[in-house]
Amino acid sequence: MTDNRLGKSAMALISALAIATPVSMVAFPAHAFVFNSIKVEGSQRIESATIMSYAKLPRGQNVSPGELNAALQRLQGSGLFETVELVPQGGTLVIRVREFPTINIINFEGNKRIKDEQLAKVVKSQSRHVYSPSQAEADAELISQMYASQGRLAARVDAKIIRREGNRVDLVYEIKEGDVTEIQRIGFVGNRAFSDSRLRNVLQTKQAGILHRFITRDSFAPERTAVDEKLLTDFYRSRGYADFKVQAISPEVARERDAFYITFNIEEGPRYTFNRIDTVSEIPGLDASDFAAQNRVKAGEVYNPTIIDTSIRRMEALALRKGLDFVNIEPRITRNPRSSTLDLTFALTRGPRVFVERIDIEGNTTTLDQVVRREFTSVEGDPFNPREIRNAAERIRALGYFADAQVESRQGTSPDQVIVDVNVEEQPTGSLNFGASYGVSSGVGFNFSLSEQNFLGRGQQVSLSFATGRGTRSSGLTFVEPYLFGRDLKGRFQVWYNTTNRFNSDYDTRTVGALAGLEFPVSENGRLELRYKISKDTLSGVEPIHVNPETGQLVGSSPILYLDQGGYLSSSVGYTYTYDSRIVGLDPLTRYKLAFSQDFAGLGGDIKSVTTALYSGIESNAWREEITLRAEFEAGAIHMLNDMGSRRFDRYSGNSKIRGFEPNGIGPRDLNAPNQDALGGNFFWALRTEAQFPLGLPEEYGISGGLFADVGSVWGLDNTLGAQNIRVDDKMHLRAAVGASLFWTTPIGPLRFNLSKAVKKEDYDKAQNFDLTISTKF
Template sequence: MPIEWAQRSKVSKTLRGASLCVMLSVAWLVPGSEAQAQQYQFNTVVIEGNQRINDGAILTRAGIGRGQTVSGGQLNDAYQNLQNSGLFESVAIEPRGGTLVITVVELPTLNRVSFEGNRRIKDEMLEALIGSTERRVFNPTQAEADAAAIAEAYSNEGRLSARVQPRVIRRDQNRVDLVFEIFEGDNVEIERLSFVGNRVYSDRRLRRVLGTKQAGLFRRLIKRDTFVESRVEADKQMLRDFYQSRGYVDMRTEAVNAELTRERDGVFVAYNITEGQQFRFGTVSLDNEVPGLDAAAYRKILKIRPGVIYSPSLVENDIARIERQAIRDGIDFLRVEPVIERNDRDLALNVTYKLTRGERIFVERIDIEGNTTTLDRVIRREFDSVEGDPFNPREIRQAAERIRALGYFEGAEVNARQGSSSEQVVVDVDVVEQPTGSLNFGGSFSNNDGIGVAVSFQEDNFMGRGQSLNLSISTAEDATRYGINFVEPKFLGRDVALGFKLDYAETNSSYTSYDTERLILQPSLRFPVSENGRMAVRYTLEGIEMIDRDEAPDQTNSATIQNEIDAGALFSSSVGYTYTYDTRRTGLDPTQGMLFEFGQDFAGLGGDNSFIKTSAKIAGEKRIFNEEVTLRATLEGGALAWNSGTNRAVDRFILGPSIMRGFEPGGIGPRDQSNGADDPLGGNLYAVARFEAEFPLGLPEEYGISGGVFYDVGNLWDLSDVNTTGGTIVGEGGSFRHVVGVSVFWDTPLGPLQFNVSEALKKESFDKEQSFEITLRTTF
């Protein structure tokens, strides 16, 4: 980009004069081949035009001394040395008999650097990109490079049409101001993401894999739909990982073509890919070369079986199991090398784990740099190795992934280099911090609680200690909630999460004839018990009061509810646990997953009540038709066994739309219709099965809208140990209700929304239906 000079005519005249002088000098010095052999000896060297740079420095750079005999070629070299020094705007060398006259025009001093036209990127960020510095010599080449760096920064923001023009303004005393005039342009949005060569998976499915997205309805809120060239390599790796995890080991991206629209405000991106054939595991064996190692015992811990679709992550999991077993057996420096043998005829990959004794290399130290907020120990605890342990390259790679997954850093590089000896390595960790806190203001709407506002503060790296702190306040027409949630993910340096929850809620629901106040204090511990299993243990102190509504004196509660209101505020003190088994992240098949949860709470350690509350859930998900359609099934239930105290509706199970669709909260189950009331009482037992299919609707992918159908069947029953004196109870025995419906799923910047329209196929006459609902979508 050319630099525009102020007072252009004056500068041009100076440059023309200097150029003419140089041309005459060179022509006089080198008239022909004979002149190149001519020798010069100057008794005097006169230097003109210099102000900041002294004569000696100029002579040193020129390489010519007084009384020295020089050739015409050497004079030309002296001219080039001065011209290329970056100190002078122009240079002229002219022999005058025994005198050499060197005339220079010094480059000006850079007085001020400023930016004009920038709104998207602040001055402070731009200053960090450029090399031109105030009160130093102005360098036109550096200014051009700075303009290119600024333009690249805008390009990384998706503004490919941005232009940057460096402009120089002359000041007195040989000073200049440098102004970067910036035309930011508009974001270049990705109008279309397409794929060429894909036969197994549709464009729609592959778009969900990429981090970059097409421009959609909320393009002003989502920046992932802007084209950033640096993201292309990351997206290519995501595609490759997706295919390889599904057995397509030969998949490759041949080319990525990006074509600008005619208006230069959009781009069409096409990935040219080759899928290849899908491979499965063939034979899986183990080859042991380590003396004293029981190979048979190690073969038993391998999980991969022949016929399973090949995935590199499954091989990594087997290697991790072998290495963990070796540590338990006291075998150091074990190296596990997977040897893959192709069987193209059967489309199978035979895997042999070769066990050898590796070199005796130890971790000398772990050096951490770049963490200005996060404490060193937060990063160090992601390593299973410490100083002095045997060096395991695979473990170092996994530690790097864990550090990146923390979400505390914009970038994290982990590399190993030789230490003080050939038997030691130093692990270098270089991180770049990023903001981890957020203050959120928002609104909410639900069928159950009405319209409300929410304020929350979330800090995922509290005081640089890796702890999570969440403070929240939410108010709605029918509910108000204040909460504090604190989590220490590595309690005492172990893989144990220590949690503390304090929650206060008030409800004024239109679905009940009473208000509630609830206070919960709950410390907890959560830790792994197997590869896919985790256990959570907790203590809960819970106080609940059912409150009669003063604003409705003419409203009469049912006899059962009035008995429970009269009991006043009651406290329960309980210990409990929840076991979770989840295969969605480490399962053998990435197209399916299973979740199992089982938990119990035992109350009676003080407090007013004594009971055992049990809940269980099992859920599965499977993607079919090349992962275009997702099938989900969930079965859950609960049982409350009451021993002593007052068994109230707020203690029993009450089913809402998140468990049983098609009905209001408390819309099914036992009810008390005495005194003209119609109060839901909940139940001690419930069982619900949910079945759902999600599929595309044929709408453009960028809309983020898909459809679904569902079928729910469930029942809520049993009022054992409940004081129903004077009540008129219906539905205590219970019956299974059946509901069918359709859903619309919409991924918005505010969160994934789900719209349900349902119809009850079988219900009781006293049930309360809710045929339409809007909810924040959740996964099983």
């Protein structure tokens, strides 16, 4: 009788606990049970033997209450059952289970920013599989993390089920996406040399501004903090702060989870300049004097690791030319805190005899191995140079083909062998753009462009463009092979077709042509391009001077333009030498570029001429780098051969050379012709200067101001006999304009608004007081 009462009490207790959530312990009476048989009820898909294997209860032996409790927990912990009951019935134990239902369908509700197909790839729960509450909750967390990666930290995801007949359920993820958790403020602690606004411009992460719906960098992404830390470090150290370090980056979330506040705690340290520079050799028999001549670091210069790296690279190249292997150039820096100077010694030491066994490349599903390999100057079998491997990693990342690129080295098959592992993550490199544009002269226009920076995974560049405006049409195709024949030899091929229809003139033009060029380095900063160009240029629609029968007035163009009508074939060869300090950026504050080019027409065709052009540009940062100063000078001249006169197509118009004037708005002009069309000139020069500075607006708006002043001229004609046989004035008359600019960095590109006034011009010049253009830099 007592045993029966105990059995009923135990059964009631176990049943109650099984219906509730699993617990760690069940209180049983101290009396032991003996079960001669075990019966399973409620199972449909799961075999009884499987259930008993989880229970692990013996038959015909004493079973303690603790063992019953352990069996219950094992069955519940299996994740196979929604409820479990252990019911002792005399000498029989009934295991009564209710299996988890089968998932009928999986639905997502409330999602607008992320499509169902993307969410379905994240969740682990699947249709026609057993429903698991723990897995459904884990899936909800994965979906939340997916939204968090897009900056939506306030997103909430709830997993709910709708029961259907046949022990089936519909699994529904109810999503409340919430707004983007934007970065409301980026602050700095410890900065003295540079303002917060200047440092924020260095970072990849941006604050939220008026364009926050278009700019994705204003949402917090933890993976960008490492990039930002490196950008800050490179910024400071390239400006002399050798001891700079980021002590901490502290992101904080607002209580409502709708905003981020990021604080960079930095330590600038002193600004160093170089003091004593030495080159010593610790290799017996190796003279250091030849290597010292390769040094580009000068005493008194501000510390810049790029200058040191350039000098090391030059010394290593000299060692290779001398046939010296395993020569290590070790820069040794001694700090002088009192004077804030550095003593630098380049020590030539014998490096370890370690070779590159092989270079393994993984992750490049589209890009060919050779595109990555050509960024290494070392190949299999070469001496291992850790510095060169690091530089190769930077070059691979700079290609823009990969979202991430990691380059690491590990020991090879023997201690003197090293394997270089390159792991890359591909990213889209093509773009398809449709857009609209506006220019005061060209009016509203539309453009289309299709470009691919990594064509067929070969690192080739292909672009197709078409643009139209008021009176203008242009289209072109460009193909660039940056490593022709596997060498640093850039091959370029272009074709174009452009027309104008009465564009600020009383004539039409059509140009169709092609260009093929080869560009290669001739020094660290210098490159030379050799090219061949062929084009067919047609000038039409020029009316001779005559009397309009309806008005009785004279109309028409200058006889000089009338004689230029027709189509002419031009075939020319040419070259351009460019020296660009940005190729090896030794000075972070000042950048300059020089270019000299000549084209010789007469290799067939109708035109025989020599065209010469010169360009120089310089840009520098001043006033704690808050102000950017720019100056550009360019000039050009065309000399016709065999007593041939220049045509309108050959001559310079001054377009885009001097701001404040319309296209075709300056230069020689036949004032006796009724329409007074611009004739162009054989020569031009222009000097453009400007200053760009912040306006005190939040930098995340991307708005800054500027002032500019331009001066120049277009002059010179081979034929100066105009209308009524009166000579045209083709002298060099000075033009000048001043103005103010508003720069605005937008998702469609950097825009520039110019307000200008021509302060020096001829009466017949056509001034332009306002212009809206795409902002460009040299």
